[in-house]
Amino acid sequence: MKRPPIHTNMQFNLPLPDAPAAALPRNKQRELDLALVELLISAARESTGRPAQGGGNEPEVDN
Numbered sequence: 001m002k003r004p005p006i007h008t009n010m011q012f013n014l015p016l017p018d019a020p021a022a023a024l025p026r027n028k029q030r031e032l033d034l035a036l037v038e039l040l041i042s043a044a045r046e047s048t049g050r051p052a053q054g055g056g057n058e059p060e061v062d063n
Contacts, residue, residue, distance in 0.1 A: 024032070
């Protein structure tokens with residue numbers, strides 16, 4: 001039996017967990033917010049073909 005071709009633009013709708021949000025210190029929440037923004041910008045640049053900097057222009061973060 002032959003399989004139908006898989007379409008690359010297929011969207012999967014997955015359920016989100018109903019877990020309560022974790023409480024984070026403000027500095028960690030800001031760090032996560034900035035990382036998410038950088039990730040979204042990099043993804044947008046990747047989809048448009050523009051080169052991304054990949055965080056190379058940021059100093060290392062101490063834990």
